[in-house]
Amino acid sequence: MRPASSPTRSDPAAVDHQVVVVGAGFGGMGIAIQLRRDGIEDFVILDREDGVGGTWHVNRYPGLAVDIASVTYSYSFAPNPSWSRVFAPGEELRAYANRIADDHDLRRHLRLSINVTGVRWEEEGQRWHVDIDGQPGLTCRYLVMATGFLSHLKVPDIPGLHDFAGDVMHTARWDDDVEIDGRRVAIIGTGATSVQLVPELTARAAHLDVYQRTPIWCVPKVDGPIPRPLRTVFRHLPLVQRLARHANSGLLELLSLSVLFHRDAPALTAFAERLGRAHIRRQVRDPELRRKLTPTYEFGCKRPTFSNDYYPCFAEDHVDLVTDGIQRIDADGITTTDGVHHPADVLVLATGFRLMEEGNYPPFPVLGRDGRDLGTQWRTTRFTSYEGITVHGYPNLFYLPAPYTYSGLSYFFTVEAQMAHVSRVMGHLRRTGTQVFEATAEAEGRYVEGMRRSAARSLFTSGDCGRANSYYFNEQGEAAIARLSPTPMAGVRARTFDLDDYRWTAPPA
Incomplete structure (x- = not known):
């Protein structure tokens, strides 16, 4: 060359x-x-x-x-x-x-x-x-x-968005200087980003409205700290970490195959969907709220995610799930298609990318x-x-x-x-x-x-x-x-x- x-x-x-x-x-x-x-x-x-x-x-x-x-x-x-x-x-x-x-x-x-x-x-x-x-x-x-x-950020084309007088930020342009504590917060979107962010906002906001167009499949998250002794083993015996990588990769591949061969083996995605439904049943007691949070599409059509603390947020008195469409945004809040005005001080756009x-x-x-x-x-x-x-x-x-x-x-x-x-x-x-x-x-x-x-x-x-x-x-x-x-x-x-x-x-x- x-x-x-x-x-x-x-x-x-x-x-x-x-x-x-x-x-x-x-x-x-x-x-x-x-x-x-x-x-x-x-x-x-x-x-x-x-x-x-x-x-x-x-x-x-x-x-x-x-x-x-x-x-x-x-x-x-x-x-x-x-x-x-x-x-x-x-x-x-x-x-x-x-x-x-x-x-x-x-x-x-x-x-x-x-x-x-x-x-x-x-x-x-x-x-x-x-x-x-x-x-x-x-x-x-x-x-x-x-x-x-x-x-490239995806900013929703909602009438009045630029008229909002409070703080507006996209999740990919997060501003730590925007005050969240004790304020009324509205978050638009319920994808994987929102699933991670909603629990954080729940803990800090005086009131939180979560605007959902399409619910997301969410399954239990087997998470936790990796013990320091195990990290030491990973550092000095890299073969152990490689084996852990292969084991987890095998599980991910099984999920991928369930999507690839759905026509011939629908039971794989059906099992994942049952896991998701059971997770919602365990964590959401209210039947109407559970219905709103349950997807109406098959598991895997949209990227699913893991969380143990997303669903419990909606049981909090200061958190509301809003499923009516957004009609317009004005200086101090959001009006939905049912005519209800939802006041807000901070607007968070969890609307992803283009x-x-x-x-x-x-x-x-x-x-x-x-x-x-x-x-x-x-x-x-x-x-x-x-x-x-x-x-x-x-x-x-x-x-x-x-x-x-x-x-x-x-x-x-x-x-x-x-x-x-x-x-x-x-x-x-x-x-x-x-x-x-x-x-x-x-x-x-x-x-x-x-x-x-x-x-x-x-x-x-x-x-x-x-x-x-x-x-x-x-x-x-x-x-x-x-x-x-x-x-x-x-x-x-x-x-x-x-x-x-x-x-x-x-x-x-």
């Missing part, structure tokens, strides 16, 4: 860096680690935030914690023996991200507080141009989009061959990719949160498979002296068709998901986030995909 040359105005093939990685979350850092393993040092990591960790750097709301056991929610090659709890709190995830950046010498490649506004393929120079807000752009031979799914919606997927214009816009292409045809990481018509681009990419329930499963895929592609370029790779239309079509066949037997197609309002589904009604195959297959495919599924082009003579 040719080393990057210094860019000059007279040389359209020159580049500033061999690789530009957009995003310093766990996906972007994972790819950067792989580049260094493969001997590639000429790369830069750009991120609009002022620190590493992606969503774990941005989110700082009270009660924040990972909802997958800590032993699994980490790189397999960089275990953390110091997790304090079975489900680690957010500050420990931030510390872990910073430790990864230090241990793998990524700091010198980082450029933080850099806002990328668009990227475009330049055919003449066979390179990518990266536009940066307020600064000169960069050119690179290879571009890695590691912008993640959870990067995920596969326009403006986030991709988060800025991505222009490939012939100026083709990736977001427009996906929305006017269908969301497609090859192996969940590359797209035909967009050479030398790795798009980490591409359609049909997310495998398993821990994002790190996906990241490590993508690291292997990138390594195999870059290695072939180096060995063959080629410079440009591009997935063929035929290979991409086979991959997407395979995902659609898998979808037919999955919960997303054969189950009752119509009332879930799930972010798993895109605007075309397809569950295009998930890689609908057993989790280990993603790693196997990343190491064994047919190299002829790409077109490889040598640099001009």
Whole structure:
């Protein structure tokens, strides 16, 4: 592989860096680690935030914690023996991200507080141009989009939102200076974030209204501190922690398989649903309240979560579950469709992120061959990719949160498979002296068709998901986030995909 040359105005093939990685979350850092393993040092990591960790750097709301056991929610090659709890709190995830950046010498490649506004393929120079807000752009031979799914806030389009005179904050922009104690608080949304935050608000607010559009499946959380002696064992006998990781990964895979093979084995999701219903019955005595909190869609259609203290909050006299739709917001509260005005001093938006919606997927214009816009292409045809990481018509681009990419329930499963895929592609370029790779239309079509066949037997197609309002589904009604195959297959495919599924082009003579 040719080393990057210094860019000059007279040389359209020159580049500033061999690789530009957009995003310093766990996906972007994972790819950067792989580049260094493969001997590639000429790369830069750009991120609009002022620190590493992606969503774990941005989110700082009270009660924040990972909802997958800590032993699994980490790189397999960089275990953390110091997790304090079975489900680690957010500050420990931030510390872990910073430790990864230090241990793998990524700091010198980082450029933080850099806002990328668009990227475009330049055919003449066979390179990518990266536009940066307020600064000169960069050119690179290879571009890695590691912008993640959870990067652009979703603010509800509710009439009067901007008329509210009190404090307003989104959970991903939590402001500790906003006073909660002794005030009337309204939280909109009942997803996984709200499940973690509601108990914290319950303990502090004078009154709390929880606005629910769609209830969430919630099962018991087997959580607690990890004893110090066990952490010592993890530190000195890493095999023990690896075994714990494998055991938990096996349980997660069983849950994933229950979704993948729902048509043929519906009993697996039915068992999880019974567990969720039993959890609600144990913790919610009022039948009407229990009915409102019980989902009307099948378990797994929308991401479920774990909690032991969410449901009990609604038994408190100062906490109300509001299920009527919001009609409007005014200066001092919220009026619901039944005509009731609910006064509030603080408005918390637990409304999540835009995920596969326009403006986030991709988060800025991505222009490939012939100026083709990736977001427009996906929305006017269908969301497609090859192996969940590359797209035909967009050479030398790795798009980490591409359609049909997310495998398993821990994002790190996906990241490590993508690291292997990138390594195999870059290695072939180096060995063959080629410079440009591009997935063929035929290979991409086979991959997407395979995902659609898998979808037919999955919960997303054969189950009752119509009332879930799930972010798993895109605007075309397809569950295009998930890689609908057993989790280990993603790693196997990343190491064994047919190299002829790409077109490889040598640099001009």
